[in-house]
Amino acid sequence: MERFTPTRYTLTCVASGREFEDEGWTLDDPECGEPSLVRARYAERQLNVRDDAYGIYRFCDWLPIRRTLRGSHAPVTYKSRKLAEYLGLENLYITFSGYFPEVGARMTTCSFKETEAYNVCARRAEGEERVLVVASAGNTARAFAKVCSDNRIPLLLSVPEDNIGALWFEEPLDPCVKLIAPCCGGDYFDAIHLSNLALSSPRCYAEGGAKNVARRDGMGTTVLSAATAIGEIPDYYFQAVGSGTGAIAAWEANLRLIEDGRFGNKLMRLMVSQNAPFTPMYDAWRAGSREMLPYDADQARADAEAIDAKVLSNRKPPYSLHGGLYDALVATDGDVLVATNEEAREARRLFEELEGVDIYSAAGVALATLIRAVREGRVERDKIVMLNVTGGGEERFRRERGNRVWNLRPHRVFPLDADKEQVVRAVEELFA
Structure with missing residues (x-):
């Protein structure tokens, strides 16, 4: 596979049409006064599809990435x-x-959430030391955990305790991946709320969800x-x-x-x-x-x-x-x-x-x-x-593996009314 050159693109605000440069992890147009997504506009107007050796990055002309990561597959x-x-x-x-x-x-991971994780993590700056925070109902967490573990990217997952059965893996994860959970009875929205509390720590930054191009x-x-x-x-x-x-x-x-x-x-x-x-x-x-x-x-x-x-x-x-x-x-x-x-x-x-x-x-x-x-x-x-x-x-x-899988368990479980200080303190201890 040839040496990868970062994809050339700009960002455009859907609401205003303003085009501007990506500062590295831009999720919104700072000059737009109303809720709006931003889109990537790629220098390559025609798609040049690479061979299968590139995995998901065979479509790299239209992916806002700085590098490629190992282990990916395309749909x-x-x-x-x-x-x-x-x-x-x-x-x-x-x-x-x-x-x-x-x-x-x-x-x-058996899920198209791999298409997200391999590209979000490939957009991340190589010198970034903060912890990436991802809230998930299950499959997204599994995909990000695999990618971050394989590539040693610090990751904090927030998944409802009722959904952690979805967090199975081929093998044990690298310790750079940690899991927190809202207690039984919580749902995906509660997981998002818990992740937002964790983001109060300066050691963490948001993956961005739908806002992340x-x-x-x-x-x-x-x-x-x-x-x-x-x-x-x-x-x-x-x-x-x-x-x-x-x-x-x-x-x-x-x-x-x-x-x-x-x-x-x-x-x-x-x-x-x-x-x-x-x-x-x-x-x-x-x-x-x-x-x-x-x-x-x-x-x-x-x-x-x-x-x-x-x-x-x-x-x-x-x-x-x-x-x-x-x-x-x-x-x-x-x-x-x-x-x-x-x-x-x-x-x-x-x-x-x-x-x-x-x-x-x-x-x-x-x-x-x-x-x-x-x-x-x-x-x-x-x-x-x-x-x-x-x-x-x-x-x-699972049949091919004889049902031999490894399950990720929460490092901390929080009540639905957990306060910010409690969550931040626990998260910073996890990544101390």
């Missing part, structure tokens, strides 16, 4: 035969992020994988969403592909889905509201506990701000759909039977809504449909 897109035949679709393409060696997918453009590699494999931009894009960041990333990747000029000029219809009864974005969209509707915290926690796809339980998603999910749905004539646990379980069973590998609950939610959309005649049978399978192959991976 893999293939044309479905059996599931497509079952649904009566002529052009169903599955973009698979997980472990499925038969199609070339080898993400050992490296996170979004890493997730956007799913669409780059699809378009370059198919030869054109898909007509429909199906994905389950918790924050909606992946769908925003898909829209942004779509806009870059149009500007490239070689993949057509269409906008994919974003068909995103939530797992009932946790449906705050579905409810806002159905109400025609740009703003999220009121959601009682206790009810939200109960609804989050009730769903199979715990990773879809974000109470404060980037929905309303400029460049957020609401704008993406309006721009693409998209929709928000919903699936029950039972529908998602049946979809997962069907996928394993027809495609040959297990998938996560979130991907099952996406497939369940695709099945319903086809049956209701909402998707034309000859259109190009991209199903973003955001995680799968865990059962396959």
